[in-house]
Amino acid sequence: MRINPADTSYGTFCELIGAYRMFYVTQAALTSGIIDLLDNGGGATSNEIISQLDLKQAEGNRFLALLEHAGLLVRSNQQWRLSPFSKTYLSQSSFSSQRSSLAFEPLLMENWRQLGTILQEGQGALIQEQPQDQYLERLQLFHHAMAEAAQVRSRELWDAVVPLPEQGTIIDLGAGDGTYLRAFLHRHPRWCGVLCDLPDVCERVAPQSASENLTLSPCNVLDQKELDALIEAYRGTAGIVLLSNLHHCYAPDENRTLLQQIAPLVNNNGVLIVHDFFRDANSFGALYDLHMLANTFNGRTYSISETCSIVTNAGFSYTETIELPSFSLALVASRTQHPVIKTNKY
Template identity: 55%
Template sequence: MIPIVDDSFAGFSAMLAGYRQFYLLAEAVRSGIVDAVEAGSDTPAALADCLNLQPDETGRFVDLLCTLGLLQQRDDRLGLSPFSQRFLSRASTENQRNTLLFEPLLIENWRQVGTILQQGQGALTQPQPQDAYHKRLELFQASMAEAASVRSAELWHALAPLLPPQGIIMDIGAGEGAYLRAFLQRYPDWQGIACDLPDVCVRIMCQDLPGKLTVLPCNILDQQEFSACTAAHHGTAGLVLLSNLLHCYGPQENGALLEQAAGMLTPDGLLVVHDFFRDANLYGALYDLHMLVNTWNGRCYSSIDTSALLQEVGLTHTRLIKLPSHSWAVLASRSQVALHRDEL
C-alpha cells in the first residue's frame, strides 16, 4: 500500500496502477508458471512448452516476474525467489495460494463502493444458496488459515513473556484452529478450546487435532446459546483470544461478545483482541472500507475505542502490542500485573 506523502505524479501513478501487481501475482500462480519453475522448467521456452503458452508473450511475462522479484534468473536459468518460495510454493507451510483465489471475490464488491455510499452498508450483502455459501466459506476459511500461519507466529512470539507455563486458552471465532494449533505447539502444557459455528467446527474436527485441543460449536451471536457456553467455562481461561473477529460486527454486538468473553477469564487472565485497527496504519484504515463493502455492519475500530470497550466490561487494564504484519493486539485484564509480567 502506498500512502499519499506528497503531490508528485509518480505517487499518483503508483496508486493508480496498484491493482496490476495483484493480477500479475495471481496469474503467475493460476497459469502454473510458479509450479512449473519449481518443478524444473527453468527457461521461458520450457515454460511455454510445458504449459502450452505463447513463447514470445511468456518471455515478456517472465521478464516482468523477474523484475518484480517473484522469479530470479541466474546463469540464464529461472528459479523461485525467496518471496515466492515462502508465499507461493505449494511446499511452503506459509503459502498463500487460497488467499489469491479468494481475493477476486472481494474485488467484485470493491467495484461497488458507490452503491454503499448511496444506499448504506449492507446493500451488497445478499443471502446465498447453500452450495454457494459453503464454497465461499471453504475458500474463506482456507484463506484465513494461510494468513494465520504467519500472523499466529508473530502474535505468540510477542505474548511469550506474559504467559504462565500452563492454563486454558479459549479461541472465540477459531476458524480452522490455526492460532490454537500454533499456540499448543509452542506451549504443550496448555489446553485449547476452539469456539466457532457448527459448520466451521466440523472443518476443525476433520483435521489431525492436538490431544489438548477440544471443539466447542456455538453461534456467538445467539445470546442464549453463547451465554450457556460461557457459563460452562466461567472463570477458567487464562487466555481468551478474539482474532480478526471484532471487525465483523457492530459496537452493540461486540459489547455483548466481550462481556461474555470477559466472564471466562481467571482473575489474572488475559483477553487478547488481535485485529486490524484504523488508527494503526494504512492497511488498517483500508480494511475498514473492506468491512464497509463486504459485511452487514462490520468495521475496523481504533485501538482507543477497543480499549474503551474492554474497560466497559470490567477489564480495567489494557496494553497495546504492535505486530510486524499490519495487525496489532489490544490486551486486557483485571490484573495490571498480568499485562506487565515481562517487566518484573
C-alpha cells in the same frame, strides 16, 4: 499503501493507479503454471517454460522478464527459479503459502468496484442471497484464505505474547480452523485449548483438531443460550481468552455486550486478547474498514481507543497494544497490572 499528503509526485500517482496490476501479474504467474513448474527447485530455461506451458514465444519471454523485474522470479545461467518471496507465499508446499488468499480476493473485487453505491445506499446494500452451492464454495475458500493468513499471523502474535505460567487454559472465540490455538499449544504444550466457533465450522475442523489438550466447544456467541452454556462450562478458568479477527465482524453494541458477557471466562490474573486490524493503526487497517463496509452487513474496524473503551467497560482496566509486523495489532487487556503474560515488542 498510504500517500504522504505532502507528496505531489506524479510517480506516486502512477503507482497508485497501477497498484492492481501487480495482483494480476501474481495471479497470472500462478494460473499460467509458471510457479508450479519451477516449484521443484530445479530451474528451467525460457524455452523449456514456454514449450511446456504452451505459451506464445514472444509474449512468454516478455512475461518472464516482467516476473524477474517484479521480484517473483530470479534468473542465473539462463535458468529461471522462484524468488525467496515466491517460494514463501506462492509455492504449493510452503508453510506460509497464500494461494487461497489469491483465489479469494477476486470474489471481493466486484463489491469494491461499487463502493460509491454503498456510500449512497448504506452498508449491506450490495449483499445478495446466493445459491446454496455458490455460498458454500465461497465460504470454504474464505476459510482456506483465513487459515493461510493465520499461519503467518499466529506466529507473529505468539512471538509477541508469551504466557508466564507453564500451565493454563486458553479459549479461542471465533477460532476458525484453530490455527492460532494449535500454534499456541505447540509452543506451550502443557496449556489446554478450547476451540469455539459456530457448530458447522467446528464440525469441519474436528478431524484436524483432535488432540489431548484441545477441546472443541461449538457455540454461536450471539445466541444467549449457547453463550450461557459456554460461560457456565468455563467460568473463571481461562488464563487467556482470544478474539482474533472476530471483533471486526460485529457492530459496536454487539461487541460491547459480547465482551461484557465473556469477561467471566477470564480468571483474575488472566488476559483478554483482541487481535485485529484497527482503522487508526495503519493504512491496512483503514482499508480493512472499507472491506467490511463493502462485503458485510455490519462489520467494521475500530479505532484503538474505541476497543480500549469496550474492554475497559467489560472490567479490564489495564490495556496494552502491540503492533505486529503484518499490520494487525494485539490489544492485551487485564484486570491487574501484572497479568499472566509477558509481551515482547517488535
